[in-house]
Amino acid sequence: IEHASCADHMQIDDWNKPSLRIRALNEGAWGNMIWFRCVHAPGAQALLTRDLDIGAGEAHVNVTRGFEVGSTVRIYDRENSDYVVITEVADKMIRWSTETPVNRRHRAAAPTYLEVLTFELHVAMKDRREVFKGLQMHPTSRNYAPRVVQQRSRLIRVEDMFTKSPVPHNMPESLAMTRLSGGRDGIEHITPEDFVGNDFGPGERTGLLALAANEEIGILAAPDAMRFYDREPGPAGELKAQRLQDSMISICEHLKDRFVILDIPQTKDIEWVRRWRRRTDSSFCAYYWPWLRTTGVDGRLFIVPPSGYLAGVYARRDLEGAHHAPANLEIDGADDVSLRVTEDHIGILNSEAVNTFRLQRGVRPWGARTASSDPNWRYVSIRRLFIMLRRSIEAGFAWITFEPNDHRTWELVRDRTAAFLSQLHTAGMLVGGNPEQAFFVKCDAETNPPEQVDSGMLICEIGVAPVAPAEFIMISLTQTMTGPNQA
Structure with missing residues (x-):
């Protein structure tokens, strides 16, 4: 999406020049919830064992453990400091490029110390924490910051701005906890047609149609379809949201190898919810309502469509087998529902294939019905079991x-x-x-x-003969003269 952008922060060095660009892993407003801080931290230390002359390119030390190629090193005594970048480590000797020469004479008896300079990045988003220690700014270092973060982080990426500031002023300055900003989903001007896309042949497909050839996809969900209605409450917004949902259903029915999880616009009108649901008759989709409440990393409350959360529930349940209904699992990250639904309404909506939620040890989906009027395809688990069968048999x-x-x-x-x-x-x-x-x-x-x-x-x-989920557990109580019996 051309208008989407990553949340980021430009970290400056000691000379106020751009040093590192810290950005979210990918585009979207989600990255605006990422916080980070930068901390300078001393690394390994050693004692100089032979005097250093001005312009020297190597130092004899008592120990080289913790000294690596690409590390920035401070050479200092009580009066003077020099900074070099290691190019070679030998037995109790380190060498550096003469492009960063020693400008002062250092005496071993002073004493003179050599210390590796490093920095740390601490990253947080909600309950997730990432810490990267011992980072360096030189590309030859094993701990080169952009490379380490790329290999290990699931939240951010780091880009080297290749500042011209000399060592050690090229290192990013220390920074207290700061939040990334500027992340955009880029959907403000997106239309249903942009979501669906076009098919102009291999390599020329866009939107959902670009996913048709990807055989690994098993679940579709588009929570942002509800934005069409949010931006234009009324018939115009309804038609746009419904057009996208209809296209997703059509893709699933045509390919027969994936299933779509659908939302219903946020409302308190149960009759309106029922009308929205009744416009669809398909076993390749399921509707969920109401929306869910979740808390952002900054403590703000958000009300969001449930389909994204349900995709996670489906994936978790699949670990136990496709025949298990994606229901009665706690939804991680959901604090509450946007509207409390009574037991009577839960029963009514469930009978009409609107899957709702219950608050029992967290928020749990309380329904697993497709939008099909065919009793043979009433349950999500049955349709998805047959999808699994079809895929497995065709591959086999x-x-x-x-x-x-x-x-x-x-x-x-x-x-x-x-x-x-x-x-x-x-x-x-x-x-x-x-x-x-x-x-x-x-x-x-x-x-x-x-x-x-x-x-x-x-x-x-x-x-x-597929296994169908047990939706209701009947308990019969009979009062006798000796006390209640439970059957």
């Missing part, structure tokens, strides 16, 4: 292409498919006391008549 049968379309190949297809489904049955993904009750596989001359074979098609019919 890539070898079939160009194989002889005869009974030997059909038998291989049957056996391998049955073996795969047996594993799913054993794992509890399919119901039935035995494999025959859990699934069937048919691939023979009946499913592949001569005219089908002549057309180059191989047909394998597969039927499975």
Whole structure:
């Protein structure tokens, strides 16, 4: 998105010149919640064991542990200081470039010390903390700041501005906790068509259509679709948000290998929520409402669409298997719901496939229904189980292409498919006391008549009995003369 930008901060050096650019890992307003501070810290120390003359390029020391190539070193006694950058470390000897010569004479008996100068970056966003110690400004250093941060940070990147200030004034100045700023999502002028994109062929796809060829994608969510309605409350904003949601559903129905999590605009009107939901009939999507409350790193309260959080819940639940409903898991980062929904309304909305939330040991999604009117595809877990089956079987049968379309190949297809489904049955993904009750596989001359074979098609019919989630647990209490019994 051309208008998006990274939150950043330009860190200056001791001579007030740009030294490092600290920026968020990627574009977006999220980076404005990142805080950092810079601290100067002394490193390894050693004693000079032989006198240093003016212009010297090496020093004999009592120990070299902690001294590395690329490190900035201060050579000092009680009166004088010089600064060099190490180019070589030998046995109790360090060398540096004569481009940064020693300008003073240092006596070993003074005594004279050599000390590695380093700096630290402390980074924070919400509960996440990152600390980078022993950083250096020279690219030859193993602890070169941009390289270390790139390898280890999940929040920021550091860019060297290659200041012309001499050593040691090229190091970033110490700075108290400071927040990055300027991050923008770049969606202020984005239209639904920008989200959906265009398909002009390989390498020329944009928006959601650019993701169509990515087979690793299993979940779609667009919380920012709600911004269309927020910016234009009323019919115009509704149509824009609905147009984007309809396009996402259409993509999922066409590809049949992904599922979309949908939001409903923020409102207190339950009837309006029900009307929004009833405009869709698809097993490749699920609606969630109301919105969620979350606290920013600066303590400010935000009300956000739930789909982004639900994508995380889906991913966590997938670790247990696609047959598990993405429900009744605590939503990390969500403090509350924007509107408390009564039990009666939860029941009504659930029956109409609007998935809501409950406050039980945190905020938990309390519903796992698709937006389909077909009872066979009522549950999210069933649709996503079949998505997983489709992907797995298609990937497992890539070898079939160009194989002889005869009974030997059909038998291989049957056996391998049955073996795969047996594993799913054993794992509890399919119901039935035995494999025959859990699934069937048919691939023979009946499913592949001569005219089908002549057309180059191989047909394998597969039927499975998926596990459905238990939405309600019924408890019966009977009062007797000896006390209550629970069944």
